[in-house]
Amino acid sequence: MKEHCWHLLDIDLSDLSFTRTEIADDLKANYLGGEGLAVKLFTDAADPKIDPFSPRNPVVIAPGLLTGLPIPTASKTAFVSKSPLTGTIAESIMGGGIGIQMKMTGAYVIRITGKAKEPVILLIDNGSVIFESGSKYWGLSTREAEMAIKHDHGDYVVATIGPAGETLVRYACIDCEGRQAGRAGIGAVLGSKNLKAIGVRGNGDLPVYDAERLISLALKWQEIMEKSNAFIEDTKYGSGEFLEWVNSERGVFPTKNWKESVFDERKEIDPYYWAPKYSLKNKACFACTKACGKLFVIREGRYAGTLLDGIEYETLYALGGQCGNPDIEALAKANELCDLFGIDTISTGVVIGFVMELVERGLLSVKDIGIDCRFGNSEAVPKMVELIGKREGLGALFGEGVARIAKTIGGDSEDYALHVKGMEPPAYDVRGLKGMGLGFMTSSRGACHLRSGFYALDLTGKFWRFEGVDRLSTKDKGIMVKAMEDFMMIYDCLGICKFSRGFFKIEGFIDLISVAIGKSYTEEELLLIGERINNVKQIFNLRAGIGRESYRLPKRITCEPISSGASKGAVLTEKEAEEMLSEYFIARGWDLKGIPTKEKLAQLGLNHLINWNKTEIDRRSLES
């Protein structure tokens, strides 16, 4: 049996044309699939200096190498572009079913450039590429657009942006079947191209190298998964099941714009309270039997009719704790509105919490906003989401993200602005999780928990190769973050969800790759691929002008100790942060400015990048 032939479908929206080329074997071998392949095919085509909203900024969509195969949690598809939020290369990874359909059409990867003159939708029906007018869907919510496109054009799997992507909210997401490619604003990049939605329908075969062994491995992993806590707890309570533990045992659940790290009023937003009451059933991503999503329904009261696939841990923080909002119904409504407008719940919640603090400090007034936007006012949260989604009044500014809001408001507002490289942070107070703090700094797309996944290690003290890790110490964190980033990259290349990391490790991947495509990799070879991709991203960011000075933690994290709870007194000073960062650069084989050395690039087979033009980098950032 031979390996599936992969194609790259290059779409140019400016003249509604396309070309299809075979993807070379060495690209597949060196970048695997998913995020890795998307990063490679993006950087091959993108000018790092480009404005993210320029027609020439490509969006690359790639399903993981194992996506759609019968492997628990192998469901993911990567979207890669230059982020309008951070100006870095950025990836957003979703569980919706578009990736497996792309594989079945024979176009394994889609790369979209250009800008359509009028709104369009792109339909890929097996071998056919069809452009249809998108005008009648423009302005529709994600759910309405998905249903209308299916009604008009047939049973496509549809990935769509909402009104927020159309109006270029810088953290707009892409929705597919109730799942989102959430972070970094790639939805707005599609909006800037006048591309409302992509529908894919594939009837083709996805061959595997050894079907018999794959079925027996699938059974084995299914059994292992079903016995794991990751399955037992998440299928009951979703990803928020450890909220109480993070809150009470570790004291690192950021609350009220990170002024506090324990949310005292949390009872209702804890899934142990809401799951039995509001969750109708489990919902899964495509090809995942883990089903950690919950179908959340509100039947009566002021938010009656709210229906969504959620609520994830990150959202419980962003639209709950971060805003001091203990009302689960208002939180669910705000979550639903984020999904319908197509905006990232994490960035949205952090923006709202930030605005609440600006109001508290008199830098903004309730009158200007038109909503009583204050900590603890639950009703304000869904109203604020609507304001941002529609970009009405000050919503236009709020849709720009925390960093740009601070710049516009001025005064000392930057002191309370939570972001790294322009991206709003997820739900881990890194003053008490120092390795994760370094992970926020080094992540190519700004404050992000998933690039290094280091919270798993800091919170529990042990994961993969590491044990006895002290979350409050900076010791060896640079070396460990480097290793974790390379390891986590493998999940994103294979399309395997990181929610499987409690039971799925690298040894399992090696077997699965060999039965799926008949190639054998060693653990070190896989990690080298992860490292290669991280270096390709670093060079893109350097060329985009993002040097060491951008690796900054917010002032609240470096100057204000945690005020109460299990991590009381913890702070991550700038000195500690800089020391960890230097150790990380050295571990990476980069110089202290973050520039990969020639030797490192040669070792990774990136000879073509050795002579990249260093003068492109902003001098100031290099000399700082």
Add this chain to the structure above:
Amino acid sequence: MPMCLVPYPENCTGCRFCEIICSLSHERVVSLEKARLRVVRKDIATDIPFVCAQCQNEENKCCAEVCPEDAIFFDGKALVVDEVRCTGCGLCERACAYGVIRVSGVARKCDLCGGDPLCVKFCPFGAIKYEEIKKENFRKILAMMEVSF
């Protein structure tokens, strides 16, 4: 006792793993088209598994009855397709009340995996169960289909 697959859409999470594992085990490829059952997403709240109900001894005989070549027969456990006799005429596909037989070259029909259906084995939430053929089950499936079409 004759057995059949019974769908429980209220338990279905919409993961479509059943289709993936079915096509892989029967066709040696992953294909949603070649699976012998299918899951249809009605909206965010509802995913409906359409499964073969093995109608041979109840109200309908659907596929077997209509086949001009007598290519669909009872093998002791399930109604299965004799691929040598099947001419791919497509009558069974049109007659199947559950929309789960698909013909391309040859008819593809659920054979209950020889008595240990993989779709049931891989569904941790019981959205498809392997149960005795009973009148109530038929009524339930048909009522469900009326709602969904």
